[in-house]
Amino acid sequence: MRRFQHYIDGAFEDGPAGFESLDPASGEAWAIMPEAREAEVDRAVMAAHRAFRAPDWAGLTASARAKLLHRLADLVERDASELAALETRDTGKIIRETRAQIAYVAEYYRYYAGLADKIEGAHLPIDKPDMEVWLRREPVGVVAAIVPWNSQLFLSAVKLGPALAAGCTVVLKASEEGPAPLLHFARLVHEAGFPAGVVNVLTGFGARCGAVLTSHPKVAHVAFTGGPDTARAVVRNSAENLARTSLELGGKSPFIVFADADLDSAANAQVSAIFAAAGQSCVAGSRLLVERPVKEAFLERLVAKARAVRIGAPDDPETEMGPLCTVRQRDRIEEVIAASTARGARLVTGGDRVGEAGFYTTPAILDCSEVPDAPCVTNELFGPVLSVLAFDDEAEALRLANGTDYGLAAGLFTTNLTRAHRMTRGLEAGVVWINTYRAVSPIAPFGGHGLSGHGREGGLAAALDYTTIKTVWLRTSDDPIPDPFVMR
Numbered sequence: 001m002r003r004f005q006h007y008i009d010g011a012f013e014d015g016p017a018g019f020e021s022l023d024p025a026s027g028e029a030w031a032i033m034p035e036a037r038e039a040e041v042d043r044a045v046m047a048a049h050r051a052f053r054a055p056d057w058a059g060l061t062a063s064a065r066a067k068l069l070h071r072l073a074d075l076v077e078r079d080a081s082e083l084a085a086l087e088t089r090d091t092g093k094i095i096r097e098t099r100a101q102i103a104y105v106a107e108y109y110r111y112y113a114g115l116a117d118k119i120e121g122a123h124l125p126i127d128k129p130d131m132e133v134w135l136r137r138e139p140v141g142v143v144a145a146i147v148p149w150n151s152q153l154f155l156s157a158v159k160l161g162p163a164l165a166a167g168c169t170v171v172l173k174a175s176e177e178g179p180a181p182l183l184h185f186a187r188l189v190h191e192a193g194f195p196a197g198v199v200n201v202l203t204g205f206g207a208r209c210g211a212v213l214t215s216h217p218k219v220a221h222v223a224f225t226g227g228p229d230t231a232r233a234v235v236r237n238s239a240e241n242l243a244r245t246s247l248e249l250g251g252k253s254p255f256i257v258f259a260d261a262d263l264d265s266a267a268n269a270q271v272s273a274i275f276a277a278a279g280q281s282c283v284a285g286s287r288l289l290v291e292r293p294v295k296e297a298f299l300e301r302l303v304a305k306a307r308a309v310r311i312g313a314p315d316d317p318e319t320e321m322g323p324l325c326t327v328r329q330r331d332r333i334e335e336v337i338a339a340s341t342a343r344g345a346r347l348v349t350g351g352d353r354v355g356e357a358g359f360y361t362t363p364a365i366l367d368c369s370e371v372p373d374a375p376c377v378t379n380e381l382f383g384p385v386l387s388v389l390a391f392d393d394e395a396e397a398l399r400l401a402n403g404t405d406y407g408l409a410a411g412l413f414t415t416n417l418t419r420a421h422r423m424t425r426g427l428e429a430g431v432v433w434i435n436t437y438r439a440v441s442p443i444a445p446f447g448g449h450g451l452s453g454h455g456r457e458g459g460l461a462a463a464l465d466y467t468t469i470k471t472v473w474l475r476t477s478d479d480p481i482p483d484p485f486v487m488r
């Protein structure tokens with residue numbers, strides 16, 4: 001069985017204990033992962049804290065940090081196929097997608113390398129004649145970056161890129177489900193030449209690792225991606241260290257199709273929105289809202305496409321949908337489908353197990369027109385399950401779209417330009433895709449509100465999130481300070 005190691009203070013090490021990682025395609029253990037507990041987390045944070053102040057990092061110019069990030073990007077690109085194979089093996093995400101996604105991850109590091117020397121301070125036109133006042137943008141300190149199991153290289157790049165560009169140091173906690181790609185990524189950080197302690201990579205479980213990391217007194221910012229319940233624990237932990245938090249959480253994103261839309265194009269996008277990555281995507285378009293006159297025609301197209309999805313081994317480049325990452329995921333999806341049909345939702349297709357081994361399920365579509373509050377409509381399932389509702393006009397489409405506590409993404413399919421603008425204004429979501437879906441770029445901010453969290457990843461603002469402002473006052477007069485009891 002393959003063994004992976006932690007990366008703490010510039011050295012690779014085994015944890016005090018190891019745990020087995022399962023291959024979701026077979027359900028069998030294939031690797032031993034190191035488990036970080038209180039002592040390892042503390043050592044990693046203290047190493048990051050020392051590195052934050054050490055001259056070989058703190059003394060680097062922004063351009064020098066950019067060079068390191070460029071080198072890291074090149075190494076990610078060089079090892080993209082190995083990283084993709086590891087992610088596919090450990091999480092079940094299909095190789096077609098991991099290859100494409102990881103090749104693109106390098107672009108995130110390049111984008112933030114380019115931004116490193118553009119994080120500028122400011123000079124203030126202060127209201128006192130004998131003062132110069134300027135603002136320095138300084139790195140906030142040690143960042144705890146915590147990611148879930150899906151798309152770990154991508155979800156860590158949107159944290160490490162801006163944090164390192166700003167001059168922070170990082171302790172990155174890989175998910176305990178499928179940590180292999182990030183533990184390999186640590187080797188690339190090492191090879192790129194980052195000073196010891198600047199980036200530390202470990203994995204472990206919620207209580208003994210995640211909670212210890214997010215409440216550690218030397219952590220200044222917690223960048224978290226995961227579910228809302230864990231996010232609540234993270235925010236509570238931050239009451240200990242008063243760290244800033246940025247939270248990228250789940251969603252129950254609406255995918256809205258008007259009768260005037262190009263239905264073939266919309267159907268392809270809907271398949272991508274909910275069945276790509278077996279629906280294990282925070283932006284999954286899991287609620288289809290379709291204008292009533294085209295509901296049956298659109299459903300017919302979708303059902304045909306859902307039934308034609310090629311399910312198979314995730315490492316086969318022909319496969320379109322692989323297994324779910326964990327058996328827990330599959331069981332939960334089955335439970336929610338059963339509870340929804342018991343409430344009157346109509347299972348149009350899917351929801352069946354495939355084969356004896358592995359955590360496979362077929363793409364499911366449930367018509368919930370008669371039960372808009374069925375459990376499959378209201379709960380994030382993180383799986384290939386689409387709930388369908390019909391609407392009669394824009395107002396109803398908006399009411400249904402916004403009828404959730406989440407607010408991450410929304411898809412809108414229409415050929416009517418003015419309607420696209422009206423709907424965009426009304427949609428409560430951090431990202432709106434019009435006549436497309438799931439498009440991302442390092443240049444474009446990403447994030448949500450409500451139960452989907454707060455803060456944005458991607459774009460310039462994300463780099464500024466990892467900085468703090470130092471206000472500097474310089475008195476330009478050579479005269480002695482006149483009155484010590486009246487300072488200005």
Ligand code: NAD
Nearest residue numbers: 147148149175206210211226227230233248249250251282
């Ligand atoms: P999760 O919330 O269970 O776990 C996320 C991470 O938090 C893991 O590394 C876990 O070990 C850690 N953790 C657990 N308990 C902790 C604690 N008490 N303190 C600190 N850390 C702790 O999420 P998951 O099941 O792995 O992933 C699925 C969730 O992630 C879904 O809700 C999904 O929508 C969300 N997600 C969001 C985005 C986004 O960008 N918005 C992207 C991908 C996934």
